[in-house]
């Protein structure tokens with residue numbers, strides 16, 4: 001997980017959570033609602049799965065039950081209580097999970113508040129992700145202004161990428177953060193302070209020259225790819241560029257022209273976004289596309305690659321959304337769900 005040379009103290013602790021089948025059943029019979037508290041950074045999907053409920057089965061019921069307690073796009077508020085939908089517990093199945101070990105691992109790169117990660121299941125066991133947050137080091141990427149504050153693409157792309165990394169690890173994936181910042185963990189602030197100390201995996205200073213910068217991250221990915229040959233591997237590049245895409249914060253997916261698998265993976269992600277927007281914001285319309293594009297990192301890295309443009313850092317409406325940490329988390333959650341589908345379909 002992350003590789004030992006990442007200075008990430010991996011500290012597996014086994015805790016035991018005991019589910020007493022006999023404890024839950026009276027709750028169900030008495031139709032007592034089960035209340036749970038949302039954790040920091042958690043979405044509906046995660047909250048349901050953490051509580052042993054299938055998200056696809058119970059998502060709608062959950063949203064219905066908790067109307068009025070949810071934020072925009074059905075965001076959860078950390079620390080708030082939510083009601084879980086009634087479930088039919090099969091006592092035999094419950095008995096089998098009487099003692100379920102919860103593994104936690106520590107990754108300092110996520111910052112103090114998020115360093116401790118619970119490994120919730122092994123759905124992505126065997127999958128390896130190289131996550132490349134766009135730009136970094138001396139290159140801030142696209143720059144926008146909002147309320148007289150400077151918004152730098154590299155910081156916002158990095159925050160979403162870190163959140164994505166953490167989600168993937170929760171599902172048992174192996175994740176390499178290719179762009180890395182030793183002191184910016186996941187940040188729950190609106191304005192992410194720009195800095196220039198990002199490094200390239202494992203700990204290389206990022207050069208100013210664009211071609212050298214892109215070659216450096218490409219080499220970092222390809223060296224790891226060779227070591228992991230034979231495994232399911234994906235390179236995911238994340239940007240928040242300044243190209244004009246109209247009104248909405250649509251998310252665009254790009255792949256290498258020659259890569260059928262890159263196109264397939266891109267479509268799987270796009271479908272997930274389409275589905276999410278249809279469910280959570282019907283009528284809003286989602287116009288994100290999948291297309292081939294000649295991008296250095298996508299062309300030259302060996303793993304199946306998807307390049308994602310999350311929106312426009314210069315566009316007011318996109319800015320309003322990006323500065324909300326919950327929205328950055330939602331993007332990471334949706335990408336994770338798309339990558340779960342991608343792994344299921346293509347492993």
Ligand SMILES: [Zn+2]
Nearest residue numbers: 134141239241
């Ligand atoms: Zn960019």
